[in-house]
Amino acid sequence: MDDLIYLYGLIPSDEADHQSFPSFKGFDGEKNIYTIPAGDVTAVVCRLDSEQFSEEAIKDKIDNDMEWLQEKAFHHHETVTALYKSFTIIPLKFCTIYKSEESLKQTIEASGPKISETLQSLKGNEEWNVKIYSDDPVLKKKVGETHPAVEAKMQEISVLPKGRQFFEKKKIDKLIEDELENEKNRVCEQLHEQLKHYALHAAIKKNWNKDVTGLKENMAWNSVFLLQSEKVETFLEEMKQADEKLGGTGWRIEATGPWPAYHFSSF
Structure with missing residues (x-):
């Protein structure tokens, strides 16, 4: 099965193109974080194994493994905060996951005007x-x-x-x-x-x-x-x-x- 896509946040493509992107490990602690351009917006993501991080597996961890939850929530917050220091960013909620890059791009394209408007409202604030x-x-x-x-x-x-x-x-x-x-x-x-x-x-x-x-x-x-x-x-x-x-x-x-x-x- 294809990997899942974990979404940290959305940043303006012009900022992503003109600034060096920091190197971070992703949600699983192994794969690196990378970007997916989608027109004027660039998504900051990482890949996740679809079996290890299925909806059922994550729900079980959240309900039953407080140590895992704290570790992963801290990782998400620290990653988004580090990105915020360099980019205008729409931060996504903890455990925002898409089935594929294509489904993520479709969502971004469908909400394009709203995303651009939001990024503009956050710039310099x-x-x-x-x-x-x-x-x-x-x-x-x-x-x-x-x-x-x-x-x-x-x-x-x-x-x-x-x-x-x-x-x-x-x-x-x-x-x-x-x-x-x-x-x-x-x-x-x-x-x-x-x-x-x-x-x-x-x-x-x-x-x-x-x-x-x-x-x-x-x-x-x-x-x-x-x-x-x-x-x-x-x-x-x-x-x-x-x-x-x-x-x-x-x-x-x-x-x-x-x-x-x-x-x-x-x-």
Whole structure:
């Protein structure tokens, strides 16, 4: 059977023609990565044995072999990141595989205008990720001590009999929890809108839990921004000032990048 084609990303052919292509080992760790020209677009690929890397075999590895999954996912990310340093690239998702070079070319040709438009939109731009972390016990204490709604409720129950106060304080605990979430959303949304002014595009991603981050803080916000390269410094300075303003109050803001534009180059 013919080999399968593993697709890492798509780059402009004029860049592929005028820059030396780095030498990388492919997904199987043996065959080299190479390029397939398809008009104005060049695909960065490697060959895979069709039996060893069949759809069923890969699904089994993903479901049952975490070490394999981590190794291969890291390989994909590192390869795409290395390509991004030299080329404008539409990065493809992990394990994007075609049955043949011909089927890949047909897909590229069918989506040609969209691919060219996307590559043009990415040229000279960078993807940055901003995560906002909250120390909830610190923030909860602050809300309990300073929030007007909580303060009003505390005054209301202070004149009640002791038995009633016990049950009303349970309601206060719920009120504090609700106001804490409101405060977290307010701060995060405000900063997101503030940073959006510097971006061509922005998107909100799913928060990671503590099992993934390994941190004691909760991830309260997770967003990505596509920035013109010349605006990155101003964007990061704005974020730094926001972090300093919130510093010591239970908040921490973290920016990472630039990354290949996974979130702004759907193909």
